[in-house]
Amino acid sequence: MNNVVSSQRLDVIAVGxxxxxxxxxxxxxxxxxxxxxxxxxxxxxxDGEPTPNSPGPEVRLAEAERAAEILGVHVRINLELPNRKLFDNYESRVALGKVFRQYRPSIVFGIAEKTPMASPDHWQAMQITDAGVFYSRLTKWDPEFDNLPVHTVKQQIWYPLGFGSMKSTEQPGAFVSDISGCLEQKIEAVKAYQTQFPPGKERVFHLVESQARLLGQTHGVEAGELLVSPKPIMVNDVVEMFGEPGRDTGEEFQQQAAPKP
Known part of the structure; x- marks a missing residue:
């Protein structure tokens, strides 16, 4: 990575x-x-490798690029930290902090919590992301970050990973992101990882879809995804946020209440 701020500034970066x-x-x-x-x-x-059904990292990375194309994302970066041996350490924090300083996102999405019975890398990734966001804004430390200018991420948002994450709806700051119209893209992006989800693992696609539909339809939309804000969400118009625009307005009430001639 060079010391020139990218002209492809990103609004959002998601870290996995x-x-x-x-x-x-x-x-x-x-x-x-x-x-x-x-x-x-x-x-x-x-790079997620090695895994049982993948011939090597080149194939997994090609699948990742294909998934990115399906979602339409603009930039995908692999930091090439060691899979299965991923740890929250200084070098990992700085590597991610450099990405934030170069692409200068307003929002960073990161893994929300531990994933019991699954990879411990997820928990380490959460801590690395938290630290990377913090390191990105620290001044008087330019040589550690290739002299990239400091950058303050305006908002960090966590995403639960796994199919037992419904319990996260009880957390303060939990909310549902409306993905209506994009559920099919999501499923196709997951299917791009043929080495991870070969024939016989179709249940994963059903789990992903059913969870999204449950989260969405609970709120009256096609599909949704669970996100968690580290702090309570501020709302400046409760009716706009939670009500149905155009329903039971004051004008309608007055018309209904007006005496008949």
């Missing part, structure tokens, strides 16, 4: 431990943001 983490958790949100005109990037900390 392995290629396919981001797609499974928030692929629909990223696709929706792209359709809304935002510039979106993905950072995979490792």
């Amino acid at each position: 431990a392995h290629p396919d983490d981001v797609e499974i958790a928030i692929g629909g949100t990223l696709a929706r943001l792209v359709t809304q005109g935002y510039r979106v990037g993905i950072v995979d900390l490792t």
